[in-house]
Each structure stands twice: as structure tokens, then as C-alpha cells.
Amino acid sequence: MKKLITLALFALSLTACSGQEKLATGEPVKVTSLGGDSRIEDVRPADAMPEYPSRGKSLARDYQEQPPLIPHKADYSITIDKNSCMNCHSWDKATRMKATPVAKSHVIDDKGTLNGQNYFCTQCHVPQADNKQAIVENSFNH
Template sequence: MRQVRLTAITAACFTATFVFAQSVPELTGPSPDPMKPVPAEPLEDYVTDDVRQMRAYPEQPPIIPHSIQGYQLSVNANRCMTCHRREHVEGSGAPMISITHYMTREGQMLADVSPRRYFCTQCHVPQADTQALIGNTFTDMSELGAAGAGGE
């Protein structure tokens, strides 16, 4: 009985490995010599018009609508905070970072930006002027004509 179970488990593992190996695309470089160095494609131009973009899906972090080239973002300095910290938004005209950036994981408010929210580019990225890699059919609720609660 024990031998039958081991054989069934072994067969299931082999089948899963075979199916997985079949679905993974082969990684190859340029033909005919995949080891030959190839020049990199040029980087896309970033959108720098300072126009806020609609989000592509709910809860998406806002994108950065300006260039951040040369911005220092380290443990000791964060150039983003010179405009987006709540104390500086009135003078800079930049949108204030969300109040969630001043909270701990437990929801306790802090006097300064939470260390886990300090490195802005872990969530926020500049927008490049490129074609979408995949299609997106997201439609905002306001575009669907949804009425507010208690509207009847």
C-alpha cells in the first residue's frame, strides 16, 4: 500500500513538472548567436508636462507627472519631500502626499513620513511616453453612470 502511494505521488510530481516545463517559454537571445552582446534599446522619453493622469485601476499609486532625473532619494535625503510634504505644499503648489504616508502599519499617526513610505519610487513611477504592453479595459465608476448612494 505504501509503495502505491509513493508511485502515485511521484507520477503527480513528474506530470506537474512536465506541464510546467511545457508552459515556460524558451529564453533565447538574438539569432544565430544568443551569447552575442546586443546594444540596448534607447530609453523612452518621460512625460514632463505636470498634468495629473487618471489612474489605470482602483488603488493605483499616482504616477509622477514630471522628471525626477537627478533627484536624490536615499536614507539621508528625499527630494520629493521638498515639495510634497504637508508643510511645503502651500508654497510649492504640489499635491500633498496622502495622510496614509504618516501612519504606522497599525494605523498610529506619526509627526513625520513613515519610514516604510519614505522611498517614493517603490510605488510611484514617472510616466513614459510608450505603447501599453497589454490592453486595459478599466472604466472608472463615474464613467459608468453609477449614481451616488441615496440618490433615489
């Protein structure tokens, strides 16, 4: 009897998680790759290098409270020990580096000490290169 119950339970567990059922529709799902139509073995031309607005130029903002777009490359390192963006944008260095100091909303005192919540600049600020094709359609000008 015990054997029979074990067998029955075993058979039940097999049917429960076999996962072998056929899909309801036979239609293949069509997915478009961001890399375009090139086949995996094709060598397609490299994308253009990003061209940023010339140094010293900031980009017009599109809406209120927008984190301004970064008009230059943004691969300066931000690590737990050091934020390289602050080499130019900190309150004490900005004038010398001809950069805008970080906004008042980013600091916690009148010396310009950065608020921890604003440490990871690129969480909100993104670089803008005008020769790059937008990955998703949008109706903003920049």
C-alpha cells in the same frame, strides 16, 4: 585493502559529479533580447528621451488604491539622509511647490511626518512617459 576502498570511492566520486552527460534534446533555445534584433557590433539609434506630461498635470488613475503614476522624471535621489521627493511633496512644502502633498495614508501624525514604510516612494510610484514603448503588453490605458 584500504587502498582498494579509497580507489573505489575515488572512482565513484568521479562518476557522481562529472556533469558530462549530453543534453536530451539537440534543439537550441531561442531567446529574444529586449534590445531588439541588433547584433552586438551594430550601433543602433538611441531610444527616445522620455516625454512626461506637462508639469502640474496628474494622470488619471486606472483602478482604486492605485499609487498614482508620477507625471514627471523620477530620478530625484532618495538616500538614508534625505528624500528629495519630499522637497515638493511634504505637507509643509507642497502648496508652495504646486504639488499634491503625500497621502494621509503615508504619514503618522497631523504634522505630516512620513511613515518609514512610505520612505522609498519609487517602490510603489512609477514615472509614466507616453512616448515609451511598454516592455510587456498590458491592457491598461496608461
